[in-house]
Amino acid sequence: MILLVVPFLWVDGLTLWPFVLVRRPNPRPVLINHERIHLRQQLELGLVVFYLWYLFEYLYRLFQYGDHYTAYRNISFEREAFANDQNLKYLTSRRLFGFWRYVRLGEWQKRRS
Template identity: 50%
Template sequence: MIIIWTWLLKNTKISGITLYPFILLRSPELRRNSILLNHEKIHLRQQLELLIVFFYIWYMLEYLYWYLRLGNSHRAYQSISFEREAYSYEHDFNYLRRRKLWGFWKFVGRAAGG
């Protein structure tokens, strides 16, 4: 389900965020951004695979690991395996049909750009 939540995201750089089972968007126009929606749908699948709560635990631990290792919040975010998978396949609208279980795993342990 897609929800427009302008007041929550208005003072951030975040266009969309997935909090299972919702995709929250900063503005109504973003409903037409098929790439962003595909990115967020990949996160929905990841969250289901890890029974939702484990996704959030893993996500935060991985962010913390990369932040401590790289010393940069944006690079830490870009290095999270879930984000790397979603960014890698957000333009591929058939990806979720052929995606294997734990598809993010091949991105674990490598920093973005490295």
Template identity: 50%
Template sequence: MIIISKYLVPKNYSGLTIYPFVFLKRKDLKSDDFLLNHEKIHIQQQKELLWFVFFIWYFSEYLIRLIQHKNHYKAYKNISFEKEAYQNEGNLNYLLERKKFNFLLYF
């Protein structure tokens, strides 16, 4: 994981992961263990699917959720990859016990 603090992160978000890089909105976020854990979960998801399959799936699922919920925030929060990351970001041991392709349980 290579952490980069730049202004590349979209508005209203703190981080963005594109394997092997984690882009953070601000340098002080490097000390946010839960945010880094969230992004590490995305790194693992991207490694399992290869990053390009991950992003095709991610944006396809986002579009489906957007049609379903008619709301950007609800669509984003209901993407299986995000659901797994948000629900487990507080468990700093999650990646040690996580099974491969576990995001499918959140689909």
């Protein structure tokens, strides 16, 4: 992981393998852990697959919820990272492809089946 401080960043943190971009120097450990979870996800899927999946899932969630923030928070990769970023030892016990348990269809899809 290569940590870079980017003061004009529009979010607190962003992971672009192998870089973790942060808006402020000395980021909180929880933020670093959140971004490290994304690094692991990117390693598992490969960069192209990860970024394509992330984009398509974001667009699906945006259609599903009609709201940027709700769509973002419901991307499977973000759901895993937010659910576990407070556990600073999470990556030591995380199973391979751990994000998979956070993949789910939207409520409207479940009702249709």
